[in-house]
Amino acid sequence: MILTGARIIVEVLIEQGCDTVFGYPGGFVLNIYDELYKNRNRINHIITAHEQGAAHAADGYARASGNVGVVMATSGPGVTNLVTGIATAYLDSTPLVAITGNVPLNMLGKDSFQEVDSTGITMPITKHNYIVKDVRDLADIIREAFQIAKSGRPGPVLIDVPKDVQLAECEYTAGKIIEKRKTVEPDATLLELAAKYISEAERPYIYSGGGVVISDTGEEIANLAELIDAPIGFSMMGLSAVPGNNPRNLGMTGMHGRYASTKANSEADLIIAVGVRFSDRATGNKTRYTKNAKIIHIDIDPAEIDKNISAYIGITGDIKLTLKHLISMLVPAKHSEWQKEVKAYLEEERSYYPKENRLTPKTLIERINSFCDDDTVIATDVGQHQMWAAQYCAFNKPRRFLTSGGLGTMGFGMGAAIGGCIAAGKKKAVLLTGDGSFGMNLTEMATAVKNRLPLIVVIFNNGVLGMVRQWQTLFYDRRYSETTLERSTDFVKLAEAFGAEGYRAENIGELDGILEKAFAADTPVIIDCVIDKDENVFPMIPPNGSIENIIVK
Amino acid sequence: MKKDQFILGVIVSNHFGVLTRVSGLFARRGYNIDSLNVGETEDPGLSRMTIIVSGDDYIKDQTVKQLAKLQDVKRVELIPEEKASVREMLLIKVRVTRETRSEVTEAVNIFRAKVIDFNADAVTIEVTGHTSKLDAFVEFARTFGIIEMCRAGALAISRGSTAL
Structure with a gap:
């Protein structure tokens, strides 16, 4: 059948299983x-308030569903507005296909209206x-883009x-959902060696x-831990x-x-690192990081092996398959001394928790936990609240915690929550x-309201840029350069202006009633929670430090 | 070649933008390209790059792995210098006088080079060979005065009957 390029795009998106496109129209x-x-009637489109929101929404959709997220934008500023969203997806290995328009071929390279070098950027x-220069290549390029996005270590494709x-028109033949590319088999000798070191570990x-979330291997991780009697710690992306x-x-x-997690990590004699990339935020000082441990590093991306940390044994392969093999080679073990130590770390950890019954970040998150069920999607932005979320959220189910780990994108949350909420069936x-x-990116409240998403926005409102302020407190002698916001935004009125509900909680007593109303609402709600500007995130290992430098409270 | 240099043979798709992808990867990861040569192969769909890179074992390992992740890179291999034929080409314009001309042309013979342009006050010479031979010729020419010169990056192909 002869179709236009525009129609082919829509046909191939549907063919590849895309039911929702996030985007913003333009010339x-x-x-x-x-x-x-x-x-x-065949494919949904969600228009956001800004292309960045659309990119984050497609990303959140992909993280929550495990499917490829699709975002669309026009040329020039449409593309540049996607950039932060695409980079966020790239750093966190989210499968994303971004489709952008551009000026006609004969106008390219002439600084035409709304022209940028989209592929260059x-x-x-x-x-x-890709830049598609011949309509006859279009369908296969889109199919290949889906394949690249979801194969191996996932990521965005534009x-x-x-x-x-x-x-332009050409013949179009319908295709099927394209399969992921095959991955390499894990090396048998290395697996045997890994099994040997695991059995020798104390x-x-x-x-x-x-990578464990992406490959849906949480159950195997839990089984492995049970089998070899080991505790499990997580990178933020793995939570x-x-x-x-x-x-x-x-x-x-x-x-x-x-x-306890960080302490056990540094006291271990063997670390089985699965689907991690040893980010500097996870390791601190690399020369002192887990210096007494043999590291067995398993990842699907060969370039991650020995990139940030030199592994004792590095195994490249599909995580699920590799763990299956590894588990089959191991016999049950018990490490009661080690478990006793880990228990002691946990007790020590509990002693550091603040006990006050007031509106602290911890009590706030614990109250929210009590209202959530296993399917509740929790998205975060970036900063102190994100770390508190990573420390205190309940994490009942994979793909229900959406956070910008690698790029640390402030403004990620609104779009991601919208995408995640839609992926979870608007629950x-x-x-x-x-x-x-x-x-x-609060303008995306408009998108949430328009789509009647039952989204609760909880603002940890301390009136400051808390994480930067924390660093200024600890490392810059309290010179609070530009981190005290002193804004007079009324978030309750803001919610109402967008057509949402708004509440303000200044103490723990007010919170429960508000949460009850918020969780009962079927429209977006903003809850402005007032917290102390000098609440800091602890524990903290200062940048480039190690467990010896940990600040616990 | 210098001690910390290594040679990469890279087979890539033969279409626009590939050179940018490869050079961009080196730039953003902070790897140094000493020379990069790209040209067509027996297969019109593929080009072959010979890249000379400076770096330690970590950079060597990462360069190969990161290049292999590019969709347009079909194959990438380290080519050990001792198991390869390495050739580079130099075009060099040397200042000469009536007195020095014969000395220069004698050197051309010794280096098994070629005079490709001849003027009263300058000769242009083509030298091919291993990088070290070209270096030696440049040093020699310096004493007479180099008007201008250009070098192609090294090409490397493994010895024996196997291919990349």
């Missing part, structure tokens, strides 16, 4: 939007990108389609990362892989990791944010 995607209009933040290619520790109530789950490790979703982060 050089008019034809694609015309086809989206004509096919609106996005080259370092995509797994791959396809730039000049307007005349959207208008203080094993499993360090589980985002939701194993239920929070699993007694072996010590929570996040690293700069703001929980005490209750919560955005934990700060007054700083929320200020960056």
Whole structure:
């Protein structure tokens, strides 16, 4: 059948299983939007308030569903507004396909209206990108883009389609959902060696990362921990892989990791690191990091092995498959001395928790936990509230914690929560944010209201840029340069102006009643929670430090 | 070649933008390209790059792995210098006088180079060979005065009957 390029885009998106596109129309995607209009009963489109919000929404959608997220934008500013969202997805290995329009082929390279070098700009933040110059290549390029986005270590792919290619016609033949590319088999000799070292270990520790969530391998991680009697610590990206109530789950490790998790990590004699990349925020000083431990590093991306930390044994392969093999080679073990130590770390950790019955970040999150069920999507922005969320959220189910780990994108949360909420069937979703982060993309409240999303935005409102202020407190002699916001934004009125409900909680007594109303509402709600500006995130290992430098309170 | 230099043979798709992807990868990861040569192969769909890079074992390992992740990179391998034929080309314009001309042309013979342009006050010479031979010729030419010169990056191909 002879179709236009614009129609082919819509057909291949549907063919590849995309049911929702996030985006924003504009001059050089008019034809694609015309086809989206004509096919609106076959594919949904969510218009956001800003292209950045659309990119984060597609990212949140992908994180929550495990499917490829799709975002669309026009040329020029449309593309540049996507950049932060694409980079966020790249750093956190989210499968994303971005389709952008561009000026016609004969106008390219002439600084035409709304022209930028879209593939040039996005080259370092995509797994791959394309500019389509012949409509006959279009369908297969989109299929290949989906394949690249979801294969191996997932990531974003951008396809730039000049307007005349959207208008041009060619023969289109329907295809099927494209399969992921095959991954390499883990090396058998290395697996045997790994099994040997694991059986010799006395203080094993499993360090589980985002790759475990992506490959849906949380259950295998929990089984491995049970088998070899090891505690499990997580990178922030890995947090939701194993239920929070699993007694072996010590929570996040690293700069703001929980005490027992970070302590056990540094005291272990063997670390099985799965789907992690040893970010500097997780390791601190690399020369002192886990200096007594043998590290067995398992990842699907060969370039991660020995990149940040030199592994004792590095195994490249699909995580699920590798763990299956590894588990089959191991016999049950008991490490009661080690478990006793870990228990002592946990007790020590509990002694550091603040006890006050007032509106602290910890009590706030624990109250929210009590209202959430296993399916509640929790998104965060970036800063102190994000670390508190990583420390105290319940994490009952994988793909229900959406946070910008690698890029640390303030403003990620609103879009991500919208995408995540839609992916979860418009069930209750919560955005934990700060007054700083929320200020960056709060215009997306309009999108949440328009789509009647039951989204609860909880603002940890301390009137300051808390994380930066914390560093200024600790390392810059309290010179609070530009971190005291002194804004007079009324978030309750703001909620009402957007057509949402708004509440303000200044103490713990007010909070429960408000949460009850918020969780009962079927529209977006903002809860402005007033917290102390000098609440700091602890524990903290100062940058480039190690466990010896940990500040616990 | 210098001690910390290594040679990469890279087979890439033969279409626009590939050179940018490869050079961009080096730039953003902070790896140094000493020379990069790219040209067509027996297969019109593929080009071959020979890249000379300076760096330690960590950079060597990462360069290969990161290059292999690019969609347009089909194959990438380290080519050990001792197991390869390495050739580079130099075009060099040397200042000469009636007195020095014969000395220069004698050197051309010794180096098994070629005079490709001849003027009263200058000769242009083509030298091919291993990088170290070209270095030696440049040093020699310096004493007479180099008007201008250009070098192609090294090409490397493994010895024996196997391919990259």
